[in-house]
Amino acid sequence: MRSRFTLAVPLALAMSVRGWGQVAVPMPAQSDPVALEAALPDLACQALAQVTGDFADALEKRFRFGFSCGQYRQSLVELEHWGRLRVRPSTETVDPWLRQELHARATELAADGKGSYAEAFRSALTRKFEALDDRSAVDSAWMLGMPPGAARANLERQLRRFARQPSLSQTELLDILFWHSTWLSLQAFSPELEAAVALDDAKRFAIERGTPIRTKEGATLSADVVRPRRLAGPQPAALRFTIYSDPAFNLKSAKDAAARGYVGVLATSRGKYLSTDKIVPWETEARDTWAVIDWISRQPWSNGKVGMYGNSYDAFAQWAALKHPHPALKTIVPSGASSPGNGLPMQNNVFLNSNYAWPLRVSSDRHMGDPAFADWNRWSSLVEKWFDSGRPFREIDAIDGTPNEVLQRQLRHPSFDAYWQGMQPHGKEFARIRIPVLSITGYFDDAGASAVNYVVDHYRQEPDAEHFLIIGPWSHGDNLSAWKSANVNGYTADPVALIDTERLVFEWFDHVLRGTPRPAQLKGRINYQVMGANTWAHAPSIEQMAERKLRLYLTAQPIESRFALSARKPAGDAFVTQSVDFADRKTRHNLYPQGAFLESPDSPTRISYLSEPFDEGVCVCGLISGELLATLDRKDFDFTWALYEATPAGKYFNLSYYLGRASYAGHPETRRLLEPGEPARLPFSQTPLVAKQLAAGSRLLLLLSVNKNPYAQVNYGTGKDVSDESVRDADRPLQVRWHDRSYIDVPLRDAAQPAGLSSVPAPLPTKRGPD
Secondary structure (H helix, E strand, O other), X not given: OHHHHOOOOOHHHHOOOOOXXXXXXXXXXXXXXXXXXXXXXXXHHHHHHHOOOOOHHHHHHHHHHHHHHOOHHHHHHHHHHHHHHOOOOOOOOOOOOHHHHHHHHHHHHHHOOOXXXXXXXXXXHHHHHHOOOHHHHHHHHHHHOOOXXXXXXXXXXXXXHHOOOOEEEHHHHHHHHHHHHHHHHHHHHHHHHHHHHHXXXXXXXXXXXXXXXXXXXXXEXXXXXXXXXXXXXXXXXXXXXXXXXXXXXXXXXXXXXXXXXXXXXXXXXXXXXXXXXXXXXXXXXXXXXXXXXXXXHOOOOEEEEEEEEEEOHHHHHHHHHOOOOOOOEEEEEEEOOOOEOOOEOEEOOEEEOOOOOHHHHHOOOOOOOOHHHHOHHHHHHHHHHHHHHOOOHHHHHHHHOOOOHHHXXXXXXXXXXXXXXXXXXXXXXXXXXXOXXXXXXXXXXXXXXXXXXXXXXXXHHOOOOOEEXXXXXXXXXXXXXXXXXXXXXXXXXXHHHOOOHHHHHHHHHHHHHHOOOOOOOOOOOEEEEEEOOOEEEEEOOOHHHOOEEEEEEEEEEEEOOEEEEEOOOOOOOOEEEEEEOOOOOOOOEOOOOOOOEOOOOOOOOOEEEEOOOOXXXXXEEEOOEEEEEEEEOOOOOXXXXXXXXXXXXXXXXXEEEEEEEHHHOOXXXXXXXXXXXXXXXXXXXXXXOEEEEEOOOOEEEEEEEEOEOOOEOOOOOOOOOHHHXXXXXXXXXXXXXXXXXXXXXXXXXXXXXXXXXXXXXXXOOOOOOOO
C-alpha cells in the first residue's frame, strides 16, 4: 500500500534541506501545482527526518509527516504517544486527527490480511467509537462525513498558494499536508462511512426518519425523531423547526440533542422534506409549530415538556410558536432571531435587497434549494441593474426574469400591518408569554437588532418576564456554535467572549426542563461581553446596563469639515443643508457598516458630527435612541446614520447603525406623510445593542445621510407607494435641512464601574411559568 505514496524515482536524491525546518522543493514543483502535489510524499519523508525529540509537538509532527510519507504503522505509534502527552481541551469532543487515524488503521489491517479495506474500516471505526460517549460519537461521525470534494478544493487552494516557492517551512508543508491527508482519507473511506456509522447509531439511538405530522388545516409536515437508548421512560423533547431541509445535517442536529439526554426532534416546514404542500415561508409557522408541539406532547416517549432552539429562521419559528402558545412548550432559546417585517425583508418600513433571493431559494425545492439561487454574482448584478435602470422597486424581479411571488405579496404591505403582525407575537400578545426565554445574539449579527427587539417588546408588555439575553462579539453564523471566530469583521474578540453557546442552550434546557441550577454564565437577565474590556457584565434590564444617558445635539457649528456633536443644547435654530439628486445613479449614499472599522469616514455623501473627547475611559452600553428634526421639500425620504468611536489612534469602530423611513418614524403601522417645508420630528429606536469600552481621548463620530443605493428601495418622496416610484419622479434634487435640535441619546457607564461583574449576580425575577 505504501507504493501509492512514493514516486518511481525518489525525489530525495535530487533534493537537499536548506537549513533547519526548510525542505527544498524540486524544480518542476516550483511552478506546477500538479507536480507539487506529486512531490508531497517525499517532502513529508524529508521533513520527518528533521523532527527529533519526544515532546508533544514533535510527536504530533512525526505522526503527520509519517502519515503523508506512507509510514502508517509507525505514525500510529507516534499518535498514541502524542495522545498520552497532550493536554486535551475541555471542550474537545473529536480527536483532531480522527480521519487520518481511521484511514491508517484500516489500511494496515487490510495489509495484514484482516479483510478488505471496507471491512477493515468498519472494524476500525467500531473499535474507536466503542470508547466514545454519545456526544463525541455524533460529533466524530459528522466530522468524518465531510465531502471529499470540499477537502480537494481546499487542497488545490493550498497547492496554488505555495506552488512558486523554492522551499517550504515545516509549517507551510503541514498546511498543505493537512488537506492532502484529509482528502486521501475521505476519498478512501467515504463509501463505507454511512453504513459504519449507522451500526454505531443503532446501539445508541432509536431513530425515526420522515415521520409525518398533520396540521388542523390538513397540511403535512415531517420530522426526524432521535431518542437516546440509555434513558428509559418518557423524556423532554428538544425541538428545532426549520425551513432548511438538509437530511444529513438535520439528522445530526436531532442526534446531538439525543446525545445530550433529550428526544431530538427536527421538524421541517410546509413543503419541505417529505411534505408536498406549497412552500410559503413565514406565513404559516404560528399554526404549524403548534401542530408539531401538540404531536410531540401526545407521543409515548414524551413527558409533555418541549423546548425549542435554533438560529435565524429557526429562531423566528420559536417566536411564531408563541403567537398562540401550546401548554407543552416550556421554553424557547432563539438565537439571531429574524423578524419578518421588522428586520428582513423590511427594516423600519424600508424594503432591503439583502434577503431578495432567500424566498426564491427556499421555495425552489423540498430540500436546500436550487443552487442557482445561491449565485451571489447573480443577485449582486441584479440590484445594480435595477438601481442603474431607475425602474420601480416592484419591477425588480422582472429585470431578473424570475417572478418573486413572496416579495410581490410582501410589497403590498409597506406598513407593519396585520399581515406581518400575524406571523409573530405583537403588542399585548407578549404579555401572554409566561415561559422562560433565553435569547442569544451578537454585536456583529445582522439580525441583532431584531433579536433584541423581541426582548424589548416582551419586557414592555411583561416587565417581570423571565427572559434572559446573552450577547457577545459574534456574527450571525456564530450565535449558536461551540466555537467562536476570534476575528469578526476585522475586530479581534476578547478571549472571554469565545464561549460555547451550543452548550449553553442545553444547560438552559437542563435548568428549565430538568430543574438543574441556572447556567453560570447567566448572572443577570442581560448578560453582555464588554468589547475591549475582556470581561462579562450583567444587568437586570437593558436600561440598567448604563448609569446615565448622554444627550448629544447635531449642531451646525463647524469643526473643519465636520460639525459639532455637542452636549450643549443649541440656543437658536440653525441647520445643515443636504442636497441629494436621485436622478444621479453614479453617486451612492450608504452608511451600512461593512466591517467593524471604517477606513474613510468623510465623504460628500454624508454629514459628519464629532463630539468632544472623553476625559476618561467609558463604556457605551445599551441602545442608542434619539430624534432627528428635518425640513425637506418632499413628502417623504429614507434617512440613515451610523455611530462610531473615533479613537486617538485614528481608527473608527462602528457602535450602531440605523435605517428608516421618515413617514413611519415612531409609528411603523401607519404612514403619515411629511408636510413639505415644515419641520418633522423623526424619533428612532430599535437599534443594535452595543457594549464597547472606549478609551480616554476617544470621541463619538456620527455620520448622517439620505439613503440612496442599490441595496434598498429608493424613496423619491412623492408620497406614492415607494415600490411604485421610479427615476421619473426625480424631477429635482431633494433638499433637506438637518436642524441642530436633532439629538442622539448615548447610554454610558464609567469603565471602572461595570454593571454586575461576573462575580456579582444581578437581581432576577423569581416567578416561573407553568410546568
